[in-house]
Amino acid sequence: MRRAFIVPLAGVAAIAATSPATAETTARDWLERMTRSLASLHYDGLFIHTAGSQSESMRIVHRTVDGRSVERLVSLDRSGREIVRTPEEVHFYLPDRRVVLVEPRSDDGSLLKALPAPGPQLDALYTLETSPGHRLLRRDVQIVDIRPRDGYRYGYRLWLDADTAMPLRSDVLDAEARTVESIQFTKLEIGEDVSARELEPGVDATGYQWLRPRPEAERRVRQAGWLPRKMPPGFRLVAFRSHSLPGLPMRTQHLIFSDGFASVSVFIEPAAGKGPVPPESTSVGSANAFSTQVNGQVVTAVGEVPPATVREIATSLAPVEPPESVGGP
Amino acid sequence: MTDQIREQISALLDGELAAGETGLLVRRMERDTELRRVFASYVIAGESLRSPGGVVASRDFAARVSAALAEGGVAMPVPAPERVAGMPQKWRRPLAGAAVAAGAALAAVLLVQPDAGRERFAGGRAAPPVVPAAAMMPVGGASPTLAQNQRLAGYLVAHGQYATPIGRRVAWSNALATDPGIARMPPEVAGQR
Numbered sequence: 142m143r144r145a146f147i148v149p150l151a152g153v154a155a156i157a158a159t160s161p162a163t164a165e166t167t168a169r170d171w172l173e174r175m176t177r178s179l180a181s182l183h184y185d186g187l188f189i190h191t192a193g194s195q196s197e198s199m200r201i202v203h204r205t206v207d208g209r210s211v212e213r214l215v216s217l218d219r220s221g222r223e224i225v226r227t228p229e230e231v232h233f234y235l236p237d238r239r240v241v242l243v244e245p246r247s248d249d250g251s252l253l254k255a256l257p258a259p260g261p262q263l264d265a266l267y268t269l270e271t272s273p274g275h276r277l278l279r280r281d282v283q284i285v286d287i288r289p290r291d292g293y294r295y296g297y298r299l300w301l302d303a304d305t306a307m308p309l310r311s312d313v314l315d316a317e318a319r320t321v322e323s324i325q326f327t328k329l330e331i332g333e334d335v336s337a338r339e340l341e342p343g344v345d346a347t348g349y350q351w352l353r354p355r356p357e358a359e360r361r362v363r364q365a366g367w368l369p370r371k372m373p374p375g376f377r378l379v380a381f382r383s384h385s386l387p388g389l390p391m392r393t394q395h396l397i398f399s400d401g402f403a404s405v406s407v408f409i410e411p412a413a414g415k416g417p418v419p420p421e422s423t424s425v426g427s428a429n430a431f432s433t434q435v436n437g438q439v440v441t442a443v444g445e446v447p448p449a450t451v452r453e454i455a456t457s458l459a460p461v462e463p464p465e466s467v468g469g470p
Numbered sequence: 471m472t473d474q475i476r477e478q479i480s481a482l483l484d485g486e487l488a489a490g491e492t493g494l495l496v497r498r499m500e501r502d503t504e505l506r507r508v509f510a511s512y513v514i515a516g517e518s519l520r521s522p523g524g525v526v527a528s529r530d531f532a533a534r535v536s537a538a539l540a541e542g543g544v545a546m547p548v549p550a551p552e553r554v555a556g557m558p559q560k561w562r563r564p565l566a567g568a569a570v571a572a573g574a575a576l577a578a579v580l581l582v583q584p585d586a587g588r589e590r591f592a593g594g595r596a597a598p599p600v601v602p603a604a605a606m607m608p609v610g611g612a613s614p615t616l617a618q619n620q621r622l623a624g625y626l627v628a629h630g631q632y633a634t635p636i637g638r639r640v641a642w643s644n645a646l647a648t649d650p651g652i653a654r655m656p657p658e659v660a661g662q663r
Contacts, residue, residue: 179635190643197647201639214639216646224627224642233627233645242624247631297636311636322640380632386624397632404637406629423622426644430622443625445633445640 168269171285174306175299179203180210182305185339186329187217192322192426202339213340225342234344241346242387243353262401266290266375274300277309278329287402292316293373293450294403295427305331313427313445322427352388366394367409367440369457373450375400398444398454405444405454412439420456422448431455 183204190197197220203212206228215223221236226246233242263269267287274282281303288296296318300310309329313322365381380397386408394409412418412434420433431451432441435458442455478495623645630641 176635179639190647192644192647195647199643199646214642214646220646222646224646231627231631233623235623242627244624244628244631247628299636308636311640313640322644324639324643386621386628388624389621395628397629399632402634402637404629404633406625406632408625408628425622425626426640426647428626428641428644430625441625443622443629445637 166271168271168285168287169263171271171283171299171301171306172269172287175285175301175308178306179308181205182307182331183333183335184307184329184331185335186326188324188326190322190324190426191320202335204335204337204340206337211340213342215343221344223342223344225340232342234342234346234349236344239349240388241349241351243351244387245354247382262375263287266294266400267296267402277302278326280304280309282309288314288318289316291374292447293375293453294400294446295321297402302329307331315447354385354387355390364461365396366461367396367407367458368461369398369454370459371453371457372398373400373453376405376450376454379404396458403444403446405442405446405451407454407458408441408443409438409458410441412437422452424448436460 185200185202187198187200190199198217200215200217201212203210205211209228211226211228213223213225215221221234223234225232225234229246231244231246233244235242267289270286270288272284272286274284276282277300283301283303283306285299285301286296287299296314296316298312298314299308301307302309307329308324308326310323310325312320312324315321365378366383368378376398377400378396379399382395383392384395385391386393389410391411394407396407396409398405398407417434418432418439420431423430423432427445428443429446429448429451430441430443431448431454432439433455434440438460440455440458442451444451475495478491626641626645630638630645633641
């Protein structure tokens with residue numbers, strides 16, 4: 142469970158994250174330290190996000206409040222968009238549309254059964270290696286390579302700060318080890334002096350339309366209403382929920398699949414128009430989406446995985462009759 | 471090549487070189503072939519050479535460099551007005567430096583070998599080809615935008631909540647990225663691996 146993973150570790154995370162690595166530190170140790178550091182340390186950084194031919198400068202500010210992550214991710218270039226993760230909600234500011242999408246935080250939800258985490262099962266799906274790296278941002282670096290054993294997931298090359306295991310650069314790689322997406326920090330401050338004020342949104346959202354999920358659409362479910370007939374190797378259903386997405390009138394079923402490192406979300410909504418809609422694929426950076434229509438529902442799989450993976454997951458889903466509900470309207 | 475120049479290059483790449491010095495350095499690179507080669511080696515032959523993916527050169531970087539060279543050597547991204555107002559003073563100069571560093575990095579690549587993107591480095595090692603985001607055929611001849619596709623943005627934000635921290639950063643960075651990064655492709659192309 143996500144909360145069970147993050148919260149108990151939060152108290153020791155600062156110590157663990159800053160403990161010096163030993164010679165025996167494995168790639169999985171590094172990944173676990175990185176995960177703890179990302180969730181527990183206070184940091185403020187600038188990075189270049191590159192996907193295909195597009196590059197943007199972005200800033201991330203992260204702190205913990207009562208053991209919970211709060212963060213702000215901002216596009217410093219043209220769009221001015223930002224995402225602010227408060228203790229209770231996630232706010233996605235879209236200045237170009239004068240809209241704020243609001244999502245409740247999901248990591249306290251009892252519906253979340255498992256957190257994608259770098260566990261032992263990763264060895265069956267990925268090869269993990271470490272190698273020394275040269276300095277980045279005047280910090281010693283440890284390189285961790287995560288190479289997929291098949292074409293259903295992307296690989297990663299991570300340049301981790303040797304002291305804190307914070308990723309100073311991360312590349313998402315396809316099966317031919319070509320860079321699909323890259324995040325490279327140009328500045329990173331870590332420590333208690335990262336001000337909470339920097340978590341305030343820079344966008345003046347006065348007059349913006351705040352789009353929230355319909356509370357009556359949130360429904361506790363004991364069993365996913367849809368299940369896959371066949372899944373790519375290693376992926377399993379780790380969570381599901383029934384709710385509405387901000388700005389959308391209909392209830393959405395949200396299924397989350399994970400292989401322990403990569404995750405894929407599937408959104409299932411009633412089809413809006415008349416007649417079937419042809420299947421469609423969309424790509425933004427390393428994120429791929431595939432939509433298809435099944436039984437009058439639009440099934441969309443989204444994740445940082447190759448196009449074929451989201452396609453296979455989306456097309457394998459079928460409704461389970463009847464979907465079981467335990468409460469809510 | 472003096473140590474001072476090398477330190478300036480290092481500072482530039484760290485985003486810590488003063489704007490005035492940055493402009494001078496970029497101008498000097500314009501004239502000095504050797505300096506361009508050294509700079510390119512710093513940028514590319516370091517960590518990037520060890521990266522399976524190498525450096526991704528972009529038109530956006532090229533535009534920044536063009537602006538730098540045209541306007542006196544100092545390029546800055548053009549943030550939205552509210553971003554300028556909301557940005558702490560301490561970030562402004564490093565941001566400028568970072569932008570120049572990124573832009574100047576491409577300048578070095580372009581100037582060392584105009585056929586960049588398939589850069590071949592000393593030692594005969596070739597950088598793997600860059601995967602273009604829009605390698606697929608757009609459906610209907612036009613790529614949708616995130617602004618047009620609020621639903622996809624909502625999906626990415628919701629999805630990011632269930633990803634690992636590194637996965638969330640990737641998902642949300644893509645949600646924030648500007649619109650032309652989205653490409654749609656026909657399903658038969660999506661099925662290819």
